[in-house]
Amino acid sequence: MNAIFTHGCFTGYRQTLPYAARVSHYVDSEVGRLGTVLLHRPGPELARLTPRNNDSLLFDAIPWVGRAQEEHDAFAAALRERGVEVLYLTDLLTETLAVSDARTELTDEVLNSPRLGDTLRARVAGHLAYLDPAALAGVLVAGLAHEELRLGRDRRGGLVYTLMDRHDFIIDPLPNLLFTRDSSLWIGDRVGVTSLAMPARRRETTLTDAIYRHHPRFAGTEFVYRPGLEPLEGGDVLLLAPGVLAVGVGERTTPAGAERLARRVVAAGLAHTILVVPIAQERATMHLDTICTMVDVDAVLMYPNVASTLSAYTVIAGADGEDPRVDGPAPFLRAAADAMDLDRLRVIDTGLDPVTAEREQWDDGNNTLALAPRLCVGYERNVETNAQLERAGIELIPIAGSELGSGRGGPRCMSCPLLRERERSRSA
DSSP states (O other), X not given: OEEEEETTEEEXXXXXXOOOSOOOOBBOOSSSOEEEEEEOOOOHHHHTOXXXXXXXXXOSSOOOHHHHHHHHHHHHHHHHHTTOEEEEHHHHHHHHHTSHHHHHHHHHHHHTOTTSHHHHHHHHHHHHHTOOHHHHHHHHHHOEEGGGOOOOTTOOOHHHHHHSOTTOEEEOOOGGGGOHHHHEXXXXXXXXXXXXXXXXXXXXHHHHHHHHHHSGGGTTOXXXXXXXXXXXXXXXXXXXXXXXXXXXXXXXXXHXXXXXXXXXXXXXXXXXXXXXXXXXXXXXXXXXXXXXXXXXXXXXXXXXXXXTTOEEEEEEOOSTTOOOEEEEEEEHHHHHHHHTTOSOOEEEESSSSHXXXXXXXXXXXXXXXXEETTEEEEXXXXXXXXXXXXXXXXXXXXXXXXXXXXXXXXXXTTXXXXXXXXXXXXXX
16 A cells, blocks of 8 residues: 655555655755755754764763754744754655655665574564554664564564574664754755765665655655765765755765766766865864854854865866866865856855864764755854854854764754755856
């Protein structure tokens, strides 16, 4: 049986999938007025974090789940108050799982894990088959613990199950799903479902990929990147201006991933210039958007400790089908301004002194989400950075992030824009 959808809402089961005409999704800059955004409200998957597993699951602390949810709800409310349509990944996933092909695909993906063995795989298959779409979405996001498996009357799970610790996970949770920016990004009217570098996160893209391929809201969407290609994460991709991308290469995105994206966006006519920006392979600078985000059409918020040393290699579309040309390196700020056809980029520093800058960069002071030119969301705790923004004429919407920030991500990391107002020509 299939599900029935009405304007994005799951309403029950029928034989058909009526849905409104395809919704338009388009993003060509970092600062065009935000129309639609994809978020993931943190839930039971965060409660799976313990001192025993938080490092392997990429969290620096054990978050207070209830407070994290309150902070995220306030973040979503701030977006809605500014007219932004907020979509939730779990809602879309639940609706997607009502499509039989999607359900089979995502169930098979977790059952194919070589950790399970034949007996346990059969028990897990039976457990998942029993679940309705909402419950199955919950397991795919929050995982399945050893003690949660429904074994049947014989209470036997096989050798693998018997030798597992009772606190182990049969299906691992996905606490980093909170950071929806990383698993997908939109460039123009095409979506890129990325190839996440860290083992703890790789299954995230199977969910986002299924949503974009099977949910009727995204019917007909073309892809510019897919899982299984070279490592590339959305936090490393900045849409500096229409036709101009910056791609960080470091801990999460490899040079091969940047090259693959460059070739694909150039071939699709989505960009004419790509700046490839090497960044330190460190936890504090895991993505380009941890050290630099745009807050106006000609202004960036930037970590001052790297502003003068950050460089870029410029990849330009080749003529008549030739390979793209690579120039550089050149100072990033100069290369970006030239690519964006600006005399210069205005730079707003994180903090006021080196110590404050380092503290606030660690607390995602640079990781702002622009809702429109000169309007952005940032964590309230970064007092000096926020003051710098306001002095530069940027309106800041402060949100709490004491618990949300424990995974090292700010408002930009927690949001995947699906629709922004197209940037007007600067000559207009």
